[in-house]
Amino acid sequence: MNKLNKQQIVDYFNRSYKAVDGLWFMKVEKKYGFDSAFEIDAEVWTVMGKIQARMMKVFLGHENNPNVLFESLVTKLEIEGFRFTSEKTENGFRIKIDDCPWHNLMIKSGRKHLSRIIGKTVCINEYQAWISELANSMKFEFKSQICCDSKKCIIDFIEQH
Template identity: 40%
Template sequence: MGGREDRRPEVEVGEARTRVLDDGEKADYFRRCYTSADGLWFMMVEEMWGFEEALEIDRQVWSVLPKIQARTLREILGAGKGIGGLAECIAAKHSAEGFGFEMEAEQGGRLRLTISRCPWQDLMARSGRAHLSDRVGSVICNAEYSAWAAEFSEVDRKISFLLRSRICGGDDVCTFSFEG
């Protein structure tokens, strides 16, 4: 690193000394583990019971996991419910997961999320499974983002979700609309 001394803390392990991961390295480590675990369990279920069964179980997982993600981010960020809280938390999620995206608040309590780079689509392509990404994306994105919408809905004001375009479906970008 340009001759600069690394000043990160070290820990002793027996007779050896090793440096501690910095926050960026920890985030990268956990992101890689998270995406690897998601893909590995899917492929194991697919091997045992077939693609459609694996996709259905994946849909069920991605109908629940966003609730956990949303609640965690709401707590960390101190965000409320409604479109404003959804925008704040979904931006944090997409930033942490390495998406290329833009969000735009529209008239009448609407939010448009435009994704120009999807790390999940990239992973499918790198793993030689791009031919499955259209089917997976249509099921999983609907499950995931519908769960996000529901989690930020208020008793008297539900948030709806509409998937307008998808990179994995051959579009240039993913366009998701939330209204509430």
């Protein structure tokens, strides 16, 4: 039997992860309508964000603070195939996303018109979940989003005092 190398295993799970997200959404949408599917999707990604943040904290072996949030989000974005830059700022950090694999999947599936609706809600819920798990002294603000016809997603994470 042929064995998969580590990259093939990563690719397998990455593609499966993204495929199951779209597949379950379309099946729920077909049976119950877009609004119900979207409501459930937003709830799922809020919980998923918490699960991922907790796993990342275990993997990286850190406590809760803004630096852990920064390291964890950078790692998450790298794993999920985002093209982005990140930089520390005076009171937090900024992430600039040049290419979003989730938005690209929406375009590929002929659902670009829904990307704005889904991206605005799901991304906000997901990032808020990461903050609540890793650095609840932070808040974040989208300056722009690719799914809202911007060239980049620009997200500022700011420490609240």
